[in-house]
Amino acid sequence: MRTTAASVLAAVLVLCGLLQPIPRLANAEPDLQSAGHPAADLKLTREDILTRAKSWIDERVPYSQDAKHTNQYGTYRQDCSGYVSMAWGLKTARWTGDIMQVATRIDKKNLLPGDSLWVHSSAHQHMALFIRWADAAKTQAVVWEEYRSGTVASQRTWSAERTAGFTAIRYRNVVEGDAKTCAAVSLDHPRYPELAPAATGDLVKAAQCLLTGAGFPTGANGPTGTFDATTAEAAKQFQASVGLPSLGKVDSHTWTALLARGTTPQVQDGASGDAVLRLQRALNAALDAGLEHDGRFGPNTTAAVKRYQSAQGLTSDGIVGAKTWAALQAGK
Incomplete structure (x- = not known):
């Protein structure tokens, strides 16, 4: 009877995402390179993290340790750590056993929205995104999480006892401050085609951030993703500074110089x-x-x-x- 009871308990813990099969998840394969999936771990503001996290709540993504969900932010495993990996913009979905490779421990009193509450032991493995405190004493956490089989990504309020059993951690690439920065703009693209005035999109944002980083600002509103007159002038000035023809567009030579800086x-x-x-x-x-x-x-x-x-x-x-x-x- 003891063996049977232990087996039943283990099965329940696995279903809840509280006890994960270590050999399978420790060597989790990289996620599919779907549209929008990061080519490298992103640098994100807290606003960015919460926007990404809310997408799964809005889409009511069901919990699963086997299935993967794809949306505009990429493809990720539908369990607790896959959800946090998506919110944090990680290239490859982590699990509770290796999430600390991209995070650091912090004091619970310093938790901010977009941080995580995490536990990893032989009996209990889980993590969730911290949203806010439910009480003035800061003992009951409000979290967004993928919880267990039969549930969907959602907001829950943890008891003080449950909250106490978790460690507070923070994504190392979180950027504090205004979202109108280059922090969340990826410079990693499969190709770097020529950009000319009137072009739009993520590649334009990347070029604007590179030009601004080189000392040639492209506007006070941050990376807009539109190749306007200010961006063209910044490109001309950068090109002159490195001895390239001042074309006012970003060709392969300009990309090379910007990316190698x-x-x-x-x-x-x-x-x-x-x-x-x-x-x-x-x-x-x-x-x-x-x-x-x-x-x-x-x-x-x-x-x-x-x-x-x-x-x-x-x-x-x-x-x-x-x-x-x-x-x-x-x-x-």
Whole structure:
């Protein structure tokens, strides 16, 4: 009877999302690259996080550890951690066992909307988005969550006892402040086609943010996604600053120079980090290389570097040093 009772309890916990099969979720496959799915973990304001999270509540997405839901924000697993991963704009859906790779612990008294309440132990595994406190004493949390089988994404108020059993965590890429910033604009795109005045869309936002970051503002209202006269003038000024023709449009040379901006450490096979990510973007702009924007310098990146170096008359060794960076940052 004890064995039977334990089995029943375990089954209930799995259904509730409180006990997840560790081997299956620990190696969760990357999510489908659907329209709108991030190519890299996004930097989001709290407003952005809540807007994304509310989409599943409005769509009444049912809980499931196996199914995935797709909307304008991408494709994610329909359980508690998949829901938080979607709200936080993660490239790959995390689970309770590895969510701390993108989050940090905070004091519960410092919880803000869009943070998370999380627990991961052998008996209890769950997480939810914190929305607000239900009481002045800050003991009862109001959360948005995917809870268990038979329910849909919804708002719930936790008891003080339940709230006490969770740890407060914060997404490392959350950006505090006005949503009219470049914080939530992705610079990662499969291709970087030419942009001319009157163009619109996410690529225009990316170009506007890159131009602003280079010291050539494109307007007081942040990235509008419309290639207007101010953006054209900013492009001309940037082009002149790096020795490119002042065309007033963003061509492959301008994209390459903008995307390569930043520090110029020597990087080669085995390297990783922001410099490699900038390199991959710039090579995709310069060569249409088709590199994944993962910040990891592997065989494909090495091959693209050699191809670029050869085209520029540089030593084709696959090592990105001062000369290769200089060529990229000049838009060659």
